[in-house]
Structure formats: C-alpha cells, structure tokens
Amino acid sequence: MRIVFAKDYAALSEIAADMVAEQIRTKPESVVGLATGNTPLGMYRELIKIHRQKQLSFCRMVTFNLDEYIALGKEEPHSYHYYMKHHFFRHVDVPEANQHIPNGEAGNIEQECLAYEQKIEEAGGIDLQILGIGRNGHIGFNEPDVRFTAATHRAELAESTIRANSYCFSSLAEVPRFAISMGIKTIMQARSIVILVNGEDKAEVLDRALWGDISPEVPASILQLHQRVTVIVEGNAANRLRMNQRGQ
Numbered sequence: 001m002r003i004v005f006a007k008d009y010a011a012l013s014e015i016a017a018d019m020v021a022e023q024i025r026t027k028p029e030s031v032v033g034l035a036t037g038n039t040p041l042g043m044y045r046e047l048i049k050i051h052r053q054k055q056l057s058f059c060r061m062v063t064f065n066l067d068e069y070i071a072l073g074k075e076e077p078h079s080y081h082y083y084m085k086h087h088f089f090r091h092v093d094v095p096e097a098n099q100h101i102p103n104g105e106a107g108n109i110e111q112e113c114l115a116y117e118q119k120i121e122e123a124g125g126i127d128l129q130i131l132g133i134g135r136n137g138h139i140g141f142n143e144p145d146v147r148f149t150a151a152t153h154r155a156e157l158a159e160s161t162i163r164a165n166s167y168c169f170s171s172l173a174e175v176p177r178f179a180i181s182m183g184i185k186t187i188m189q190a191r192s193i194v195i196l197v198n199g200e201d202k203a204e205v206l207d208r209a210l211w212g213d214i215s216p217e218v219p220a221s222i223l224q225l226h227q228r229v230t231v232i233v234e235g236n237a238a239n240r241l242r243m244n245q246r247g248q
C-alpha cells in the first residue's frame, strides 16, 4: 500500500486527477471505476481542467460508478446520475455509451446487479478504481458487516450513513435507505485502486482501515490485501495515522 500525503485538499485533488490522467494517457481505453461524495469533487474539477487545457481526451475511456440510490430518479439532484452528469460528464467527452451507473430505478434490482457485474466483465474488468471512505469505514455502500465476497448487490444503508448523507437532502426521511453498490469482491478485482481521504473526521477510521484488523467491521480494511492501492490523504485526515507502525 502506497500512502501519499497531500498538503491540503487542493493537492489531494490534483494528485488524484494526475493519476487518472496518466492512466488514460497510457491506455486511452481504460476502464475506470468512479466514486461520488464530496471528496472526489476536486478531482473531477482538475480532470476537467486537464481535459480543456492539456487537451486530454476521454473519448475511449469506459466508466463504472460504484453505486446509486435505489428508487431515486436519474434527474433527481441527489442521485449519483445527476452528480456525475453535472460534476464531470457534461464537461468532458466520455461517450454516453461508455458511462455506466447502476440503475436504481430498475424493476428487478437483483437482475440489474447481475447485469452490472456482467458489463464490468465484458469491458475487461476495472483498470483503476477511485474510492472515497465513509466515516464508518464503508467503501461504495459496503457498510460495516458486509460480506467480503459480495459482488454488486442491493445494500442497506447504515443509520450513520443516512445521517452523514442527509446534508444533501431536505430532511432525514428523504434519504433513501437502500442503494445498488459494487461489492467488495468487485472492488478488489480492480487492477489498481486509489482511495481519497479528506478531513479530520476521517482520521480515526483511516487509521483503523490501514493498520487495524482486516474485518468486515471496517470494510475499507480489506484494501490491505490488495496489491496495488494508493491512499491519498490530506493533512487533516492524516493527523492520527500511526506512522511508526509501518515504514513510510
């Protein structure tokens, strides 16, 4: 596991965007797993800049988002479809046919999950997966006590996640209780992973994820077993990292 300390959020965003850009320069048809939440917003802004200023084209890139709320329309401002469109896709040239986000409105959710896995497989698997981390250690919507063997599935959100994500909604009651999420198995099959960690409120869980036991209690702890993980951590989130435990 490689840990990159970024001096602040702007630096974290630039480093992350440079890694995605490098991936696309090296292999324009890369399959990239994308994340939502506040943390990757800066990375998307930087990628848009790179696209415009350095004329990097994403026209062959294939994307798969980690998750989507169940029963939230694609045009709903809180849906991850809306987020991706507004914060990234409408500013760059990833062809619409190459953009994949689970369909939270599917009539048969189980079938949608299977089909999503199938599409990832058909695309050749994920080359680079971007992740954030929830305050309870979740990745995607793989909440504590998730099965490490789970593929894309219908996930029930933890109460703490519902509260944490409620700032986007007008009331707690409006936050969906379920989502479709890539599973830990799906994420671990990515050839490389970059996890972005920003803010002091993530410091404790990051510490547990990196140095604690590998346990479904902290879903992100499974990343310790992946061969190619880069953790980009911003100053405030790094405060509690017990660096003396591993030589960095």
Ligand SMILES: N[C@@H]1[C@@H](O)[C@H](O)[C@@H](COP(=O)(O)O)O[C@@H]1O
Binding pocket: 035, 036, 037, 038, 039, 040, 066, 067, 131, 132, 133, 134, 135, 139, 140, 141, 161, 165
């Ligand atoms: N499903 C998403 C996760 O993919 C994301 O990593 C997490 C943290 O979000 P933030 O970056 O806003 O703290 O929130 C959501 O629950």
